[in-house]
Amino acid sequence: xxxxxxxxxxxxxxxxxxxxxxxxxxxxxxxxxxxxxxxxxxxxxxxxxxxxxxxxxxxxxxxxxxxxxxxxxxxxxxxxxxxxxxxxxxxxxxxxxxxxxxxxxxxxxxxxxxxxxxxxxxxxxxxxxxxxxxxxxxxxxxxx
Amino acid sequence: xxxxxxxxxxxxxxxxxxxxxxxxxxxxxxxxxxxxxxxxxxxxxxxxxxxxxxxxxxxxxxxxxxxxxxxxxxxxxxxxxxxxxxxxxxxxxxxxxxxxxxxxxxxxxxxxxxxxxxxxxxxxxxxxxxxxxxxxxxxxxxxx
DNA sequence: CTAGGAGCTCGAGTCGGCTCTAGGTCAAGC
DNA sequence: GCTTGACCTAGAGCCGACTCGAGCTCCTAG
Numbered sequence: 067x068x069x070x071x072x073x074x075x076x077x078x079x080x081x082x083x084x085x086x087x088x089x090x091x092x093x094x095x096x097x098x099x100x101x102x103x104x105x106x107x108x109x110x111x112x113x114x115x116x117x118x119x120x121x122x123x124x125x126x127x128x129x130x131x132x133x134x135x136x137x138x139x140x141x142x143x144x145x146x147x148x149x150x151x152x153x154x155x156x157x158x159x160x161x162x163x164x165x166x167x168x169x170x171x172x173x174x175x176x177x178x179x180x181x182x183x184x185x186x187x188x189x190x191x192x193x194x195x196x197x198x199x200x201x202x203x204x205x206x207x208x209x210x
Numbered sequence: 211x212x213x214x215x216x217x218x219x220x221x222x223x224x225x226x227x228x229x230x231x232x233x234x235x236x237x238x239x240x241x242x243x244x245x246x247x248x249x250x251x252x253x254x255x256x257x258x259x260x261x262x263x264x265x266x267x268x269x270x271x272x273x274x275x276x277x278x279x280x281x282x283x284x285x286x287x288x289x290x291x292x293x294x295x296x297x298x299x300x301x302x303x304x305x306x307x308x309x310x311x312x313x314x315x316x317x318x319x320x321x322x323x324x325x326x327x328x329x330x331x332x333x334x335x336x337x338x339x340x341x342x343x344x345x346x347x348x349x350x351x352x353x354x
Numbered sequence: 355c356t357a358g359g360a361g362c363t364c365g366a367g368t369c370g371g372c373t374c375t376a377g378g379t380c381a382a383g384c
Numbered sequence: 385g386c387t388t389g390a391c392c393t394a395g396a397g398c399c400g401a402c403t404c405g406a407g408c409t410c411c412t413a414g
Contacts, residue, residue, distance in 0.1 A: 077390065087391085088373055096371095108380055110391055123322075130319035134371070155330040158323055165320045169313055175274035176309045178267075179302055186299040221360065231361085232403055240401095252410055254361055278401070 073106075074113040083121045090121075097138045098124055100145050130165045217250075218257040227265045234265075241282045242268055244289050264288075274309045 080087045094103060094111075100120050104112045120141075127137055140157055143150040224231045238247060238255075244264045248256045264285075271281055284301055287294040 075390080076392095086373075089371085091392090092372060108391075109393095110380090126319050126322050128371090130316055130323070151330055151334050155327065155334065158327050158330065162320065162323050162327060165316055165323060169316050169320065172274055172309055172313050172316070175270050176306065176313065178270050179274070179306050179309060183299065183302050183306060186295055186302065190295055190299065219360080220362095230403075233401085235362090236402065252361075253363095254410085272401090 072115070074115070074118065076111045076113070079113045079118055079121065082118050083125055085121065085125065093121070093124070093134075096134055098134065098141050100141060127161070130161070131168060132161050132164075136161070216259070218259070218262065220255045220257070223257045223262055223265065226262050227269055229265065229269065237265070237268070237278075240278055242278065242285050244285055271305070274305070275312060276305050276308075280305070 074082070076087050076090055079085075080090055083090075085093070090111075093099065098121075099117060101117075103117065106112055124137055124141075127140070128134070132140075136157065140154060143154045143157070218226070220231050220234055223229075224234055227234075229237070234255075237243065242265075243261060245261075247261065250256055268281055268285075271284070272278070276284075280301065284298060287298045287301070
C-alpha cells in the first residue's frame, strides 16, 4: 500500500477493464479519470491501480446507462474531494432511479415476451388437455 | 370483428402507440408492418387496429433492445404466416435471453450503486453505533 | 378564396459513444 | 541496421434509430 505504484501501460489497463485502448484515450480526453494520467519519458501513459479501480467503476456506470457527461461530472466531484459528497450522493441516487426504471421496463417487456413464447410453444406442441384458443390478456398487444 | 376497419390516420396511430409520425413512416419503410398500409384517395396512410396492436408489440420489442432489422425479420415471418412459428419462437427465445441478460447486468450494476449510496449516506450522516471505516467488498471497485 | 392544419416524399442532419486511420516515436530482438 | 509491436496525436468515420426540413397536396372552416 506504499507508493510503489506499478505503472500499468494502456494495453494492460485495456485488458483489466475490458475497455479498448481507443476508449481509454477517449475517456481521458472526456475527463473521466480522477487524477491526470502520468507519462513516461516517451510520452506514454502510465496508469495506477487506482485508475483501474476507478475505470472499473465507470464501466459499471456506463453499462447501466449513465451518459459520459454525467460520469465526467461525477469524476469532477470526486476529484474535488471533500465537500462534494452530497452532490455525488444526489447524482448516484438519480442514476439509481434510472436503473430501477430500466429494470422495471425490461421486466415488463420480458413478461410479454414470455407470454408470447408460451403461446408459440403451445401452438407448436400443445400440451395434452389444453385447448387451442388461448385467453387474451386484456387488450395487450398479443397479435400474431 | 368484421371488416369495418375504422381507418386510423397516422396522427392517431402516433398518439396510440407513443411513436412519432416520423417514426411511423420510418418503421413502414423499414418493413415493420405486418400488412402494407392502405392509402386514401389523397395518398394518406390508413391504419387498422391490427396495425396499432402490432406496432405496440414492436414498441415493446424495441424498448427491450431488439434491433430494427430483427423486428423486420420477425415481421416478415409473421407476414408469411403458417410454417414460420418455429422460427418466430426461436427469435423470441433469443431475445428473451438478451433481455434476461440485460436485467441481470443492470441488477448487478444496481447492487454496486446501492452499495456506494450506502457508503455516502453513512459518510454524510453516520448512524449511531456505526464505525467509520466501512468494510470493502472484496476487491470490487469501491474507489472514492 | 384563403389560411391553417395534417398529410405526403425524399433526403439530409443529429447524437452518443466509440472506432479507425494516417503518420510518427521509441525500445527490444534478430 | 532493420523489423516488429506497442504506443502517441489529431481528426475523420461509423452505426443505429430516429428527427427534421423543404417543398408539395389536400381538406375544412371562416
